[in-house]
Amino acid sequence: MSISPQQFDAARAVDLGRETLQIEAAALTAMGPRLGDAFAHAVQLVLACSGRVAVMGMGKSGHVGRKIAATLASTGTPALFVHPAEASHGDLGMVTPKDVVLALSNSGESDELNAILPVLKRLGVHIIAMTGGAASSLARHAHVVLDSRVDQEACPLNLAPTASTTAQMALGDALAVALLDARGFKPEDFARSHPGGALGRKLLTHVRDLMRSGAALPRVRAELPFTEMMREMSGKSLGVAILVDEEDRVQGIFTDGDLRRLIERGGDLRTLKAGDVMSKNPRTVRADALAVDAADLMEAARITLVLVVDEAHHLLGAISINDLMSAKVI
The missing domain is CATH 3.40.50.10490 (Glucose-6-phosphate isomerase like protein; domain 1)
Incomplete structure (x- = not known):
């Protein structure tokens, strides 16, 4: 009709x-x-x-x-x-x-x-x-x-x-x-039966599943000349250089933002060492943490990357906001 x-x-x-x-x-x-x-x-x-x-x-x-x-x-x-x-x-x-x-x-x-x-x-x-x-x-x-x-x-x-x-x-x-x-x-139980959904990704995806590691990390020592640090930083496309000691423990970090602030202050950057410009005590997370926890940490600190370390503060990896977005965790 x-x-x-x-x-x-x-x-x-x-x-x-x-x-x-x-x-x-x-x-x-x-x-x-x-x-x-x-x-x-x-x-x-x-x-x-x-x-x-x-x-x-x-x-x-x-x-x-x-x-x-x-x-x-x-x-x-x-x-x-x-x-x-x-x-x-x-x-x-x-x-x-x-x-x-x-x-x-x-x-x-x-x-x-x-x-x-x-x-x-x-x-x-x-x-x-x-x-x-x-x-x-x-x-x-x-x-x-x-x-x-x-x-x-x-x-x-x-x-x-x-x-x-x-x-x-x-x-x-x-x-x-x-x-x-x-x-x-619990929510974790729900996530296990919904691995393909948004909640599943948030509650089942860990930092270790998404982090960059090994040769993908721009590792440098504090005594490295500034120009060498920048070469390493540019080659790894993470927007950071991670400063470690001889036992690979994290000492500090240098970011694109730090570089912009250095340039604004002026001076001869070629005379500097990596350790002179690093920011100490960078934000870190454990590999077994949920990826969504790393996202919360970045949001709270207003940063786009956190380092992944073990109990002794050895560098294991790094995870960025882009990694989280690509995995649809956020």
């Missing part, structure tokens, strides 16, 4: 959009007081599970179920989605007695889901139902029932799953959050 631009009622569209948000917000607000012992029992069942959470649902509930399974898996609870219709044709073998089933159905009367519930019970699998039908077939088979009922759908016809799927989604998030808290799940 097509509508011409002249027939389109913009004001009504905005009103319906706002009404949808209000209905769905009210549905979520109403669920809060209903959360109680059953929710706590569901969390306990999952925590005690030595297998995985097998999430099931048909239609829109299935789409929500896939998202819940993904959220659980990324927050420390092994989970997978099993399509109820495919389960009747072999995929039920994906579920073991060690698993917990989280079954979603707003009505609780999904034929494909109810057909496999007796088999799941014979397996000895605990079933958590997420349903709006407290007296439904699904609820009767379940060990725990999470009440996801809503007073009305946001659909003007009260037919299309809208508020009910929002309620399921939010209840799944609540379950995942309660579980990650109970497991003591």
Whole structure:
């Protein structure tokens, strides 16, 4: 059914959009007081599970179920989605007695889901139902029932799953959050399951992974003539010269900024030694530090490079703001 631009009622569209948000917000607000012992029992069942959470649902509930399974898996609870219709044709073998089933159905009367519930019970699998039908077939088979009922759908016809799927989604998030808290799940754990994301890069990338080292470092001794230091500095393209002693311990640093300030003061630079112009006590970081910590150090000190040293202050490497940007740590 097509509508011409002249027939389109913009004001009504905005009103319906706002009404949808209000209905769905009210549905979520109403669920809060209903959360109680059953929710706590569901969390306990999952925590005690030595297998995985097998999430099931048909239609829109299935789409929500896939998202819940993904959220659980990324927050420390092994989970997978099993399509109820495919389960009747072999995929039920994906579920073991060690698993917990989280079954979603707003009505609780999904034929494909109810057909496999007796088999799941014979397996000895605990079933958590997420349903709006407290007296439904699904609820009767379940060990725990999470009440996801809503007073009305946001659909003007009260037919299309809208508020009910929002309620399921939010209840799944609540379950995942309660579980990650109970497991003591930390940002580092989240990063390990998201190695390709921004958080993964920040929490899994260490300074040693990005630092320049070996021949790439412009090392010089304090007694080296200024002109020789500048030759070494220019050849390594780091914008610094690193002054070390005979045991390769860091003594100081000379930067492009230091050079500009020297030129502004004037004088014959050719008479100087590297040690005469170095800045002592340069900022340093350990190789096992997170790269994001090096970035924080640079930002706080308003510098673009830090040196990497060991416990005895031996020079191991250097890491610059460009290295961090190239690795998308910042």
